[in-house]
Amino acid sequence: MSLPTPDLPRESPGSSGPYEFGPFQLDTAERLLTRDGQPVALTPKAFDLLTHLVTRAGRLVEKRELMAALWPDTVVEEANLAYTVSALRKALGDGQEGEQFIQTVPTRGYRFVAAVTERPRVTPALATTASRRRILVGAAIGVALLAAALSLWRWMDARRGDRQVVRFELASIASEDLMIPAISPDGTRVVYAGSGGANHQLYLRPLDSLQATALPETTGAYSAFFSPDGRRLGFFVRNMVKTLDLATGQARTVLEINRPADFPIGGAWAPDGRIYYGAAFSGVFAVAATGGSPVVVAAARPGDGFHGWPQMLPDGGHLVFTAWRSDDISHAKTDILTLATGERRTILVGAVGAQYLATGHLAYIRDATLFAQRFDPRTLELSGPAIRVLDHVGSGLDAQPFYAASPKGTLVYHPGKSLSPLTELFWIAGGKEERLPAPPGYYADLALSADDGRLAVAPYYDGHQDVWVHEFKRGTWTRVTNSPVANAPEWNPVDGDSLVFTSVGREGLDLFTTRADGSSGAELLYASAYPKYVTSSAPGAGLVTFTEIRPETQADVWLLDVRTRRARPFLQTAAWEGRAALSPDGRWLAHGSTEAGRVEVYVRPVTGAAAKWLISTNGGNGPRWTRDGRSIVYNTPQGLMRVAVHAGETFSAEKPELLSDIDYVRHGVHPHFDIGLDGRLLLMKKPKDQPRFPLVVVQNWFAEFERTVGR
Numbered sequence: 001m002s003l004p005t006p007d008l009p010r011e012s013p014g015s016s017g018p019y020e021f022g023p024f025q026l027d028t029a030e031r032l033l034t035r036d037g038q039p040v041a042l043t044p045k046a047f048d049l050l051t052h053l054v055t056r057a058g059r060l061v062e063k064r065e066l067m068a069a070l071w072p073d074t075v076v077e078e079a080n081l082a083y084t085v086s087a088l089r090k091a092l093g094d095g096q097e098g099e100q101f102i103q104t105v106p107t108r109g110y111r112f113v114a115a116v117t118e119r120p121r122v123t124p125a126l127a128t129t130a131s132r133r134r135i136l137v138g139a140a141i142g143v144a145l146l147a148a149a150l151s152l153w154r155w156m157d158a159r160r161g162d163r164q165v166v167r168f169e170l171a172s173i174a175s176e177d178l179m180i181p182a183i184s185p186d187g188t189r190v191v192y193a194g195s196g197g198a199n200h201q202l203y204l205r206p207l208d209s210l211q212a213t214a215l216p217e218t219t220g221a222y223s224a225f226f227s228p229d230g231r232r233l234g235f236f237v238r239n240m241v242k243t244l245d246l247a248t249g250q251a252r253t254v255l256e257i258n259r260p261a262d263f264p265i266g267g268a269w270a271p272d273g274r275i276y277y278g279a280a281f282s283g284v285f286a287v288a289a290t291g292g293s294p295v296v297v298a299a300a301r302p303g304d305g306f307h308g309w310p311q312m313l314p315d316g317g318h319l320v321f322t323a324w325r326s327d328d329i330s331h332a333k334t335d336i337l338t339l340a341t342g343e344r345r346t347i348l349v350g351a352v353g354a355q356y357l358a359t360g361h362l363a364y365i366r367d368a369t370l371f372a373q374r375f376d377p378r379t380l381e382l383s384g385p386a387i388r389v390l391d392h393v394g395s396g397l398d399a400q401p402f403y404a405a406s407p408k409g410t411l412v413y414h415p416g417k418s419l420s421p422l423t424e425l426f427w428i429a430g431g432k433e434e435r436l437p438a439p440p441g442y443y444a445d446l447a448l449s450a451d452d453g454r455l456a457v458a459p460y461y462d463g464h465q466d467v468w469v470h471e472f473k474r475g476t477w478t479r480v481t482n483s484p485v486a487n488a489p490e491w492n493p494v495d496g497d498s499l500v501f502t503s504v505g506r507e508g509l510d511l512f513t514t515r516a517d518g519s520s521g522a523e524l525l526y527a528s529a530y531p532k533y534v535t536s537s538a539p540g541a542g543l544v545t546f547t548e549i550r551p552e553t554q555a556d557v558w559l560l561d562v563r564t565r566r567a568r569p570f571l572q573t574a575a576w577e578g579r580a581a582l583s584p585d586g587r588w589l590a591h592g593s594t595e596a597g598r599v600e601v602y603v604r605p606v607t608g609a610a611a612k613w614l615i616s617t618n619g620g621n622g623p624r625w626t627r628d629g630r631s632i633v634y635n636t637p638q639g640l641m642r643v644a645v646h647a648g649e650t651f652s653a654e655k656p657e658l659l660s661d662i663d664y665v666r667h668g669v670h671p672h673f674d675i676g677l678d679g680r681l682l683l684m685k686k687p688k689d690q691p692r693f694p695l696v697v698v699q700n701w702f703a704e705f706e707r708t709v710g711r
Contacts, residue, residue, distance in 0.1 A: 019054050021101065021114040024092070026054055033091075041164075045070055046088040053102065053112040062109040085110060087164075166699040170205060170412070171212070175421035175690045178414065180266070180309075180353075180400055182224040182233070187410030191215070191224045191233060192695055202235060204246070207410070207697060217244060217251035227269045227289070234275050234289070236264045241275060243289060255287045255294060260576045260594065261554035262294075265308030265398065271316045278308030281531075281549045284321055284337065298337045298344055300551035302529035303508040309401060311355050313377050320354045320362075324399050325509050325531055330484040332399055334364060336380050347382055353401020358409070359702055361709065365393055365401045368417040372709055387709045394419040394693070397442075397460070409702030414693045420460055421690050428660060428681040437475060443684050444668030447490050447499075450539055452677045454516065456480075456489040456499055458668070467501050469516050480518045485509075488534040488669040491516075493542050493586075494562045500525065500544050502533045502669070509533070511546060511560065526560055526567050533669040535579055536624075537562075541586025543606075545570070547578040547669075557591055559606070571604070579671065581623045581632075582606070588647045590615065590623035590632050601634045603651060615643050615653055622671030626679065633659060635671055640681070 019026040182191040202218035224235040241255040265278040284298040305325035324332035334348035351364040362375035370390040394402040394416035403413035425436035441459040455470040492498035509531040512522040532548040544560045555578040557571040580591035601616040623634040639661035644654040673683035
């Protein structure tokens, strides 16, 4: 029996044979692009785009047509098309050596302008049974070899594709929602915060999706971090450590923190099943992810200030974290902790956000630049030079390092320098607002002079905080200090033309004085090994109050006699006490305290009996006295409250009344308001038009990293 003889080879009508243009050959059936016989790597979308343009060579293809062809079931932004065109042009070498394939027609679309030749697809005839058998055997071998070669090429192409560095903007984040982004261990998902038109909460965005999902039970959350398997998320809400199962949406409260000194700053979920977190003034703590009692793994040391942003090293036995003094990043320390022994040592100074990279480097931020240095996780030693790998990586208030990198080499970060919201200064009287003519900035720590003629304030500009003085009559602003950090200014109670403030001293944050016109350098008033912040002054007594931070007693209230330069503790207990305010005559002191389990405002006599009076009735903090000493104003989440008081030989207080419900800024050492001689309020607000900051993703960042630092 013989097989019928096949027809002679011919081109079938309407076929789309391989195309040739320049040195390229495009086979749409095999989804293969070659250049001079060598395969060219293309992403699937880039291949689809090339096919669509080549088969319509010479004519304009509208953007909407291309987007509908490439993403038929998805609504996408035009930026996706622009990125795909850019990737295709790069693969074709478009624009190199005078070649041009894709022409951009502004606002409309694209045109393939190179000459395209379509070749017929030929099917060979088989002549005889024997020859057919030989051909079939040879074809089978050829197909097998071709399949193996194609598999090898596709594997190599995939490897090359993995090394292609891709940058894109994932989201635009409002300043009030800024937090350090979290990236999953496999580098495929990013978590960030946003308002979404309602309350601040966390969002999960897979990098292969155009949609972000709002995560349940995360209202008010910050500082998110993934579990080692990527299935759960840890985060903080106010004073709570919480976790969320990403598959079920079930949230768990792991720990509720009652001491303000232990307020959590940054966390890491370790393979040992524990969550490590920086505990503000107290050190670094660990708690089981399933709940339980926290344990101290690194106690605070004198001069530390704050602790945060822990990261576990690959061996699971060592932790790297940052310790710094207030917003003084220039003196921040990067410490390594050995969990088994508790040994702790400093390996870097002047850097924040250290993170170990799978390339064998330690990355960190210094002066808005991401650096990397060779690091051996076995010896825990740095070696070689610090190499600049990425400029304009932002940091924020409280030394937040706005970047994260996955072990697979995906980087996510906020570009910029010092990323913070803006505030404005307003006089408030009779329900009317009068804005101060102040340059844009983030203001903190207001202090009016005794005659209301000048205002001392400590704004953030370009990553530094300094004391400035505004003279109302002349409308001038004078920079008084020039330091990595200077804050908490108060008018000198002995010399009304000088200021007392907090700045960097020999061992930590100490107290200084300087002329308010900026004509003199800073003179040291008082130093100790612990961070301290000026909170008030009393011209009638020559006294200054300040808060000192000690791990064992949290925050304490101290008094400094400016004339003798001697300081003594006024209130030093296991509770948190701070933001103390002296009455104008210096006889009475109002302060916040957690002795009742939450922060309330109390008044005590400066000398004499150890009596006290509860002023607030439903929580409160940050008290200030009116200039006549007849009222105390303090802040609450609902607004500013005012209490009429009688502070003479004895003390008594009336019922608190709401003074103002204006939403004002609450960041800083001082209350974010002051009271003028005429009873007007001076306070800070956030303007409606706040800056937004892009969140940038760099996929296959390690390929770029290796080219920068060397393999």
